[in-house]
Amino acid sequence: MSASDQPSLYTAREPIFPKKVSGRFRNLKWVILIVTLGVYYITPWIRWDRGPALPDQAVLVDMANRRFFFFWIEIWPHEFYFVAGLLIMAGLGLFLFTSALGRVWCGYTCPQTVWTDLFILVERWIEGDRNARIRLLRQDWDMRKARLRATKWAAWLAIAVATGGAWVFYFADAPTLLVDLFTGQAASVAYMTIAVLTATTFIFGGMMREQVCVYMCPWPRIQAAMMDEDTITVAYRDWRGEPRGKHRKAHKDAGDVESLGDCIDCNACVNVCPMGIDIRDGQQLECITCALCIDACDEMMAKIGKPRGLIDYIALTDEQNERQGNPKVPVWKHIFRLRTMMYTFLWAAIGVGLVVALFIRPDLSVTVAPVRNPVYVTMSDGTIRNTYDVRLRNKHGEDRYFALSVASEHPVALSNEGVDGAEVLVPADSTKLQRVYLMAAPGSQPANSEATDLYIWVEDIESGEKVAKETVFNGKGQ
Amino acid sequence: MSKKTDANEVPTTGHSWDGIEEYDNPMPRWWLIVFYLCIIWGLGYTVFYPAWPMVNSATSGILGWSTRGQVADEIDAQLTANAAVTEKLATVELASIAENPELNQFAVNSGAAVFRTWCSQCHGSGAAGAVGFPNLLDDSWLWGGSLEEIHYTITNGIRNEVSEDAHYSEMPAFGDILEESEIVQVVNYVMSLSGDPQDAEAAAAGATIFEEQCTACHAEDGTGDKYQGAPNLTDAIWLYGGDYDTLLETVTYSRFGVMPPWKDEVGGRLSEAQVRAVAVYVHQLGGGQ
Numbered sequence: 001m002s003a004s005d006q007p008s009l010y011t012a013r014e015p016i017f018p019k020k021v022s023g024r025f026r027n028l029k030w031v032i033l034i035v036t037l038g039v040y041y042i043t044p045w046i047r048w049d050r051g052p053a054l055p056d057q058a059v060l061v062d063m064a065n066r067r068f069f070f071f072w073i074e075i076w077p078h079e080f081y082f083v084a085g086l087l088i089m090a091g092l093g094l095f096l097f098t099s100a101l102g103r104v105w106c107g108y109t110c111p112q113t114v115w116t117d118l119f120i121l122v123e124r125w126i127e128g129d130r131n132a133r134i135r136l137l138r139q140d141w142d143m144r145k146a147r148l149r150a151t152k153w154a155a156w157l158a159i160a161v162a163t164g165g166a167w168v169f170y171f172a173d174a175p176t177l178l179v180d181l182f183t184g185q186a187a188s189v190a191y192m193t194i195a196v197l198t199a200t201t202f203i204f205g206g207m208m209r210e211q212v213c214v215y216m217c218p219w220p221r222i223q224a225a226m227m228d229e230d231t232i233t234v235a236y237r238d239w240r241g242e243p244r245g246k247h248r249k250a251h252k253d254a255g256d257v258e259s260l261g262d263c264i265d266c267n268a269c270v271n272v273c274p275m276g277i278d279i280r281d282g283q284q285l286e287c288i289t290c291a292l293c294i295d296a297c298d299e300m301m302a303k304i305g306k307p308r309g310l311i312d313y314i315a316l317t318d319e320q321n322e323r324q325g326n327p328k329v330p331v332w333k334h335i336f337r338l339r340t341m342m343y344t345f346l347w348a349a350i351g352v353g354l355v356v357a358l359f360i361r362p363d364l365s366v367t368v369a370p371v372r373n374p375v376y377v378t379m380s381d382g383t384i385r386n387t388y389d390v391r392l393r394n395k396h397g398e399d400r401y402f403a404l405s406v407a408s409e410h411p412v413a414l415s416n417e418g419v420d421g422a423e424v425l426v427p428a429d430s431t432k433l434q435r436v437y438l439m440a441a442p443g444s445q446p447a448n449s450e451a452t453d454l455y456i457w458v459e460d461i462e463s464g465e466k467v468a469k470e471t472v473f474n475g476k477g478q
Numbered sequence: 479m480s481k482k483t484d485a486n487e488v489p490t491t492g493h494s495w496d497g498i499e500e501y502d503n504p505m506p507r508w509w510l511i512v513f514y515l516c517i518i519w520g521l522g523y524t525v526f527y528p529a530w531p532m533v534n535s536a537t538s539g540i541l542g543w544s545t546r547g548q549v550a551d552e553i554d555a556q557l558t559a560n561a562a563v564t565e566k567l568a569t570v571e572l573a574s575i576a577e578n579p580e581l582n583q584f585a586v587n588s589g590a591a592v593f594r595t596w597c598s599q600c601h602g603s604g605a606a607g608a609v610g611f612p613n614l615l616d617d618s619w620l621w622g623g624s625l626e627e628i629h630y631t632i633t634n635g636i637r638n639e640v641s642e643d644a645h646y647s648e649m650p651a652f653g654d655i656l657e658e659s660e661i662v663q664v665v666n667y668v669m670s671l672s673g674d675p676q677d678a679e680a681a682a683a684g685a686t687i688f689e690e691q692c693t694a695c696h697a698e699d700g701t702g703d704k705y706q707g708a709p710n711l712t713d714a715i716w717l718y719g720g721d722y723d724t725l726l727e728t729v730t731y732s733r734f735g736v737m738p739p740w741k742d743e744v745g746g747r748l749s750e751a752q753v754r755a756v757a758v759y760v761h762q763l764g765g766g767q
Contacts, residue, residue, distance in 0.1 A: 008504050009504055009505060010504055010505050010506065010507045010509070010510050011504040011505075011506065011507060012507045013506060013507070013508065208508075211506060211508065215506055215509070371604070373602070373603060373604030373606065374602075374604055374606035374615070377606065377613065377615045377616050377764070378616060378714055378715060379616050379617050379618075379714070379715075380616065380617050380618040380710065380713035380714060380715050381713065381714065382713075382714035385615075385616075385764070387615075387764065417762060417764065418762065435764075437764060442714070
């Protein structure tokens with residue numbers, strides 16, 4: 001084999017120029033694009049009044065104070081399992097949609113797809129549709145080409161900055177941060193985050209596009225393992241379309257028009273494909289099932305007076321049935337099967353569990369940690385004293401008093417370090433670590449025994465809510 | 479991905495597993511570019527940051543950055559940020575610290591750090607002490623348990639030769655003064671002060687010896703004297719142990735516990751703010767008076 005026969009180890013990206021298309025799936029994609037981008041950009045600006053002690057931003061990840069605010073819900077760090085639960089639900093949701101509808105996430109809602117769609121839209125507005133863009137690429141540089149390119153890149157950059165900018169608003173008070181960003185007062189991490197997200201948005205949406213899906217993203221590989229013969233994907237009805245042919249008139253004149261299939265080989269499906277593939281080659285790893293080829297083909301079939309659906313959403317079982325002339329399986333039978341119902345059940349069970357947990361979570365949250373260094377202290381009169389670190393969380397918007405008491409079979413006295421009496425003040429929306437002493441008289445049962453189980457009770461004076469924490473009193477063990 | 483008009487144009491790797499063959503697609507060129515960028519970045523890194531190992535140490539990089547230097551910078555930044563409150567802690571009336579919650583919290587937290595660094599070797603990380611080293615959690619104080627007294631003790635220390643103002647007292651070794659039988663009697667008497675003596679008869683005889691030899695420091699009722707660092711012998715707390723054998727040893731040979739002075743001006747290692755911080759910390763451990 002000579003050197004020239006060796007295929008290249010590396011190839012440059014082939015530019016792709018998706019042609020404008022209209023149709024039902026394109027319209028659906030526009031709606032999803034507007035809704036998802038709208039949610040992303042607008043959410044940090046929604047206000048939600050929580051009183052003077054708390055931020056009034058509806059959705060806020062407050063890293064400094066370790067709080068997550070979501071409208072009426074406030075998540076504390078010890079309740080992080082809610083976030084874990086939501087992530088599990090998101091995972092199961094993806095499993096469900098993939099097994100039922102294939103790569104529908106990739107085709108419609110993935111940020112890479114949505115932003116790429118937006119970037120292609122901008123590109124088309126500025127440089128024109130497919131053919132104009134191909135001409136522009138091939139022509140030599142002149143003023144017009146430079147102007148168009150500069151305009152396009154400026155528009156992309158504006159979108160990219162807005163995208164990175166919107167992200168940081170989720171982590172701080174948005175109106176304040178916006179002013180700070182422009183006056184140079186914001187934290188350097190905010191500027192760095194915006195810079196990184198601006199660069200990734202610009203490069204992924206403008207330059208890399210399908211390369212991200214094909215070479216960088218792990219999700220397509222995982223999805224491939226989740227599809228089965230009932231999964232609905234985009235496919236070409238080759239039994240109806242083949243043999244394809246352009247020159248129908250010539251065939252007609254020759255009298256053998258019947259020998260050609262419905263496909264007129266117009267390449268409309270290839271021209272609109274954002275991944276640059278030909279769906280007629282069958283299912284392939286690049287396909288994100290965005291269904292734009294379906295729209296393009298339907299439009300063409302309408303023009304030539306053939307029924308729609310030469311390229312369509314169909315499952316593998318449909319293909320086998322149609323080839324053998326068997327009756328069609330209704331769509332709902334593809335979607336409602338044991339596997340998808342199990343995913344749905346699991347997804348819903350976790351969702352219900354989280355909602356229940358959210359409603360029954362106590363407003364009063366206390367942890368009691370016995371101090372074990374040392375386990376007990378002997379006082380001068382022989383009293384045995386144990387120390388406990390009691391963490392009191394006040395989840396309310398105003399200061400609250402908590403009354404501490406001890407419940408034990410044998411008398412044990414309680415006192416609070418630095419506090420007169422049993423009532424401890426905890427400021428609004430904060431945690432107080434209170435050191436609590438329990439004392440057993442010399443010679444008493446708890447003082448002399450190895451360990452005595454008892455309860456520390458905490459009562460919210462205002463609401464009357466009470467909670468008991470079981471703990472242990474260590475004695476001399478005689 | 480390149481537009482493949484026909485997938486069969488791409489050669490396969492030549493292997494076949496159960497009839498499945500693998501296309502030998504070329505890799506994307508940007509992978510190669512990213513690879514070269516990583517190499518350039520790596521070379522640049524070794525110029526700017528410590529990297530190449532040499533005989534004695536590594537190259538330091540033209541930025542002069544090091545993890546040690548970063549820690550030093552962070553400590554400096556923290557000290558600068560705390561300068562005002564530290565100054566305040568060192569100069570206000572000692573008694574007024576407790577009235578300012580913010581200052582008090584700063585003293586407790588920084589005092590805890592000072593304690594773990596300089597005090598825990600003898601007094602334990604939990605301040606529970608050890609044999610010969612007082613427990614700082616209880617309500618018994620050899621030299622007084624008020625904030626002022628604790629502050630003085632930490633400043634000057636006990637029985638050291640560094641600070642002129644160190645607490646000083648010396649218990650005689652009664653092995654040189656009393657007969658062995660007399661020591662046994664006085665030990666029994668001391669045991670009777672806080673509980674049961676080993677020998678009630680000897681304890682009764684020891685009362686006279688105690689009155690003659692011990693009351694000057696330990697007081698007539700045995701409750702001790704904080705101005706001489708003489709322990710209270712009637713309570714449940716023993717620095718070296720309250721059993722017969724230990725007391726016999728203590729009375730015969732005496733004890734001489736030493737604590738260094740900590741204030742920098744009298745030869746110690748800590749600033750006034752640090753001494754005050756650790757005093758406030760110890761005072762709020764549960765036994766402060």
